[in-house]
Amino acid sequence: MSRVLIVGAGLTGSVCACLLRRELQNKVHIVVWDKARGSGGRMSTTRPPDHLSHSADLGAQYITATSAYAQSHQSFYSELLSSGVLQPLLAQVEGMKHKDDDRNYVTPLGMCSVVKHFLSESGADLFFEHHVTGVYRCGASWEVERKEGASETFDAVVLTMPVPQILQLQGDVGQLLSVQQRRQLDGVVYSSRFAVALFFPPDVVFSFPWAVRYVTNNSCICYIAVDDRKRNTDASGRGPSLVVHTSVPFGLEHLERDKEDVQPIILLELSKLLPDLPQPISIKCQKWRYSQVLTSVPDCPGHMIILDQPLLICGGDAFSHSNFDGCVESALSMLSVLKASLTPTGRAN
Numbered sequence: 001m002s003r004v005l006i007v008g009a010g011l012t013g014s015v016c017a018c019l020l021r022r023e024l025q026n027k028v029h030i031v032v033w034d035k036a037r038g039s040g041g042r043m044s045t046t047r048p049p050d051h052l053s054h055s056a057d058l059g060a061q062y063i064t065a066t067s068a069y070a071q072s073h074q075s076f077y078s079e080l081l082s083s084g085v086l087q088p089l090l091a092q093v094e095g096m097k098h099k100d101d102d103r104n105y106v107t108p109l110g111m112c113s114v115v116k117h118f119l120s121e122s123g124a125d126l127f128f129e130h131h132v133t134g135v136y137r138c139g140a141s142w143e144v145e146r147k148e149g150a151s152e153t154f155d156a157v158v159l160t161m162p163v164p165q166i167l168q169l170q171g172d173v174g175q176l177l178s179v180q181q182r183r184q185l186d187g188v189v190y191s192s193r194f195a196v197a198l199f200f201p202p203d204v205v206f207s208f209p210w211a212v213r214y215v216t217n218n219s220c221i222c223y224i225a226v227d228d229r230k231r232n233t234d235a236s237g238r239g240p241s242l243v244v245h246t247s248v249p250f251g252l253e254h255l256e257r258d259k260e261d262v263q264p265i266i267l268l269e270l271s272k273l274l275p276d277l278p279q280p281i282s283i284k285c286q287k288w289r290y291s292q293v294l295t296s297v298p299d300c301p302g303h304m305i306i307l308d309q310p311l312l313i314c315g316g317d318a319f320s321h322s323n324f325d326g327c328v329e330s331a332l333s334m335l336s337v338l339k340a341s342l343t344p345t346g347r348a349n
């Protein structure tokens with residue numbers, strides 16, 4: 001049985017693991033490592049310490065299916081809708097710029113529930129706090145080194161972390177990349193932004209009617225969401241949460257500062273936009289150094305093969321585009337390469 005390591009328990013890694021299991025069933029042993037303490041990656045849902053019933057989406061907010069993707073990824077949308085992971089976005093949104101035939105979906109249990117759904121379907125062995133630091137070719141397999149402990153050997157390795165983090169790996173990745181591949185990866189550009197979640201006590205009811213507001217004419221804040229209203233869930237008994245995203249220029253300007261120093265600037269701007277906001281019981285700030293992909297790998301099928309035997313392949317939103325459908329595209333394209341590499345008929349071709 002082939003042992004496949006997927007690095008990254010974000011959306012691309014989880015969909016890739018799920019598709020691989022469905023396609024190759026028990027012919028493959030799938031292992032997923034993530035350096036974080038939980039799954040989701042940039043589709044993360046955070047909880048404040050001591051207030052476990054609260055939660056807030058710090059990264060991706062909702063899923064938008066264009067009419068073309070609603071058709072081509074119909075099986076993914078039906079699966080998530082029928083299992084209750086996705087629901088149509090019904091809440092009041094101010095200032096959203098979308099085409100009329102786009103369909104927007106929210107996640108009642110938070111964005112990370114999409115990733116958790118695919119991970120659970122994959123039956124993969126999932127390990128958190130497994131930070132990959134190096135990938136070394138070792139005959140017909142890969143030796144994968146991690147920060148916290150001993151190296152392990154795999155028949156194929158799939159890298160789904162943001163491109164700069166792939167380029168930071170020790171070992172053979174850098175040497176195996178062709179000049180053209182290196183140039184393509186060096187050209188990937190991400191936006192950066194900060195996100196702040198504010199958690200409020202149970203008796204708080206906001207005075208404004210909207211669930212989501214896109215803010216224009218503010219150099220710091222571009223987006224505010226009342227998380228439970230956006231998700232169409234009931235916050236009574238636990239209290240609402242508010243999520244604030246900063247603009248990309250603000251994120252870039254403050255990128256090298258500690259989030260603890262930037263948080264008060266964001267909160268001050270928020271108090272100007274929403275002067276009646278009550279006092280939160282907990283606040284969490286996140287710096288997204290790699291937020292959404294601004295320039296993806298050009299002319300790319302959704303992945304890049306670094307070596308075909310033993311297989312070392314990378315994918316993720318940088319190899320397609322930065323949203324749900326981009327990650328699914330990338331995972332689907334990696335599945336065909338993995339199938340060809342891991343099955344005897346595929347290898348014979």
Ligand SMILES: Cc1cc2nc3c(=O)[nH]c(=O)nc-3n(C[C@H](O)[C@H](O)[C@H](O)COP(=O)(O)OP(=O)(O)OC[C@H]3O[C@@H](n4cnc5c(N)ncnc54)[C@H](O)[C@@H]3O)c2cc1C
Nearest residue numbers: 008010011012035041042060061062132161316317323324
């Ligand atoms: C603020 C923000 C708002 C967004 N809004 C939306 C939205 O509304 N709708 C939408 O569809 N998309 C949105 N996106 C984009 C969407 O979140 C991403 O396209 C998607 O989550 C990318 O998934 P991924 O699996 O490719 O990468 P990631 O989610 O980045 O997953 C990579 C994983 O690899 C792990 N990792 C990194 N390095 C290592 C290592 N060395 N060893 C082990 N593990 C490692 C990370 O911990 C991470 O879990 C948003 C993103 C952000 C940040």
